[in-house]
Amino acid sequence: MKSFSVASGKGGVGKTSFVINLSLALSQLNQRVVIFDADLGLANVDIMLGLSPKFDIRYVLNGTLTLKEIIYQTEYKFSIIPAGAGVYELTQLNSSQKLLLKTQMEEALYPYDYLFFDISAGISDNVLFFSQLADERIVLVTPEPTSMADAYAYIKVVYKKGRIKNFQLVVNMVKDEEEGKKIYQQLLYVVEKFLPEVKLSLLGVLHYDECVKKAIRSQVPYLMLCPDTKLSAKIKEIAYKLLNQKSQKKELEFQEFLERFSQL
Ligand SMILES: Nc1ncnc2c1ncn2[C@@H]1O[C@H](COP(=O)(O)OP(=O)(O)OP(=O)(O)O)[C@@H](O)[C@H]1O
Ligand SMILES: [Mg+2]
Numbered sequence: 001m002k003s004f005s006v007a008s009g010k011g012g013v014g015k016t017s018f019v020i021n022l023s024l025a026l027s028q029l030n031q032r033v034v035i036f037d038a039d040l041g042l043a044n045v046d047i048m049l050g051l052s053p054k055f056d057i058r059y060v061l062n063g064t065l066t067l068k069e070i071i072y073q074t075e076y077k078f079s080i081i082p083a084g085a086g087v088y089e090l091t092q093l094n095s096s097q098k099l100l101l102k103t104q105m106e107e108a109l110y111p112y113d114y115l116f117f118d119i120s121a122g123i124s125d126n127v128l129f130f131s132q133l134a135d136e137r138i139v140l141v142t143p144e145p146t147s148m149a150d151a152y153a154y155i156k157v158v159y160k161k162g163r164i165k166n167f168q169l170v171v172n173m174v175k176d177e178e179e180g181k182k183i184y185q186q187l188l189y190v191v192e193k194f195l196p197e198v199k200l201s202l203l204g205v206l207h208y209d210e211c212v213k214k215a216i217r218s219q220v221p222y223l224m225l226c227p228d229t230k231l232s233a234k235i236k237e238i239a240y241k242l243l244n245q246k247s248q249k250k251e252l253e254f255q256e257f258l259e260r261f262s263q264l
Contacts, residue, residue, distance in 0.1 A: 005134035009150030011121030025239035027077035039120035040090035043083035050219030067104035180205030
């Protein structure tokens with residue numbers, strides 16, 4: 001099992017849409033995928049998919065159900081772990097809640113190939129917790145200077161507080177590949193200058209496409225609604241890239257994942 005956190009610092013840059021469509025693309029490649037809606041107080045993944053799961057993370061945190069019991073199998077093959085909507089208490093997990101999640105993840109997530117933490121905006125303690133929990137960190141950014149500034153702030157905090165040095169960038173809402181690469185180079189310049197130990201690689205570039213809004217309104221993944229756009233081709237490209245990156249030694253990776261759990 002390989003886990004990724006998807007964060008951005010700034011809100012509304014496309015994290016949830018990205019996670020859902022990437023999960024679908026990987027499912028279409030016969031990978032077993034689960035999305036952990038880590039925007040704990042403001043559940044969005046289920047809404048974007050038009051689902052109404054009966055149970056959510058609140059049932060786990062109050063001890064009624066286990067994490068495994070709340071995993072919801074969607075019609076798109078991948079599964080989700082739903083967050084709670086409008087639950088202020090979830091916006092800052094306490095240490096016993098974190099421990100509970102870590103302990104239950106081992107049993108619940110073992111059968112999956114990929115886990116994506118769809119992380120909330122900001123640089124809160126929850127954001128840091130899920131970013132540290134994941135094997136790899138994806139940072140989503142758009143060409144807006146505010147988004148770039150917040151992505152840098154996120155990387156800085158996770159590096160300084162979590163001692164994490166590797167990040168993969170996805171540039172979203174670009175007009176063409178060139179713009180995406182330019183944004184990557186600009187962010188890389190700042191990261192190399194001020195955080196020389198941090199390694200930032202480019203995972204992919206995603207085009208701006210009106211279909212995303214249409215898909216969200218229709219509550220279906222854009223990969224289903226508009227499979228032949230440049231954007232859908234790019235999402236599939238990222239899915240292939242992750243598949244190629246994946247080590248064959250699944251068991252070893254899972255052990256590393258558990259070791260990191262115990263250090264948190
Ligand atoms: N590639 C894209 N092209 C056009 N619009 C996009 C694209 N990606 C995302 N959007 C739009 O951006 C908005 C926010 O998307 P989304 O909810 O996925 O972002 P988010 O980062 O998860 O937000 P939040 O921080 O609130 O969780 C949506 O209205 C969506 O239509
Ligand atoms: Mg979101």
